[in-house]
Amino acid sequence: MPSPPRSSPGSAPCRLEWRPSRWQCGAQLLITALAPWALCSSDLPAGLRWPASLLALVLGAAEAWRYWRTPAQRIVILPGEALAQVDGKAVQDLQLSDRGVLLQLAWRHQGRRRWRLFWPDTLAPASRRELRLAVRARCISRSRPAVAP
Numbered sequence: 001m002p003s004p005p006r007s008s009p010g011s012a013p014c015r016l017e018w019r020p021s022r023w024q025c026g027a028q029l030l031i032t033a034l035a036p037w038a039l040c041s042s043d044l045p046a047g048l049r050w051p052a053s054l055l056a057l058v059l060g061a062a063e064a065w066r067y068w069r070t071p072a073q074r075i076v077i078l079p080g081e082a083l084a085q086v087d088g089k090a091v092q093d094l095q096l097s098d099r100g101v102l103l104q105l106a107w108r109h110q111g112r113r114r115w116r117l118f119w120p121d122t123l124a125p126a127s128r129r130e131l132r133l134a135v136r137a138r139c140i141s142r143s144r145p146a147v148a149p
Contacts, residue, residue: 014077014134016127018105021119025068032060073116075105077134084138086114096135103128105135 036053091107106115
């Protein structure tokens with residue numbers, strides 16, 4: 001019977017798909033629905049309350065619709081020194097922030113900072129763990145230590 005290899009042959013790439021969250025879209029619509037009440041309860045002059053409420057409704061609904069229509073993105077985090085990819089384009093400075101139930105994945109592409117928010121309804125717990133491990137593995141320094149042993 002052959003013996004198993006002593007070390008792992010290497011990590012497989014982490015492949016994820018980001019898509020808009022129903023939870024985030026619902027939260028945006030809820031805040032949009034409550035905005036007219038908040039504006040009418042404020043100290044705005046009486047002549048501005050209803051126009052401001054209507055403007056808040058229109059802008060909030062348009063933002064929720066724009067968010068919901070955002071196309072899905074494929075994210076590939078390759079092991080080792082290779083650059084991560086978002087929709088097939090190489091990105092630099094990949095960072096993951098854990099915000100409780102939310103995960104924020106940020107990167108730099110063509111000098112601009114971009115990010116995606118992963119809500120619990122868009123990423124299964126196993127995929128969340130895979131993403132955390134893939135980003136953490138990239139952060140490990142492979143250079144020699146800066147101090148004497």
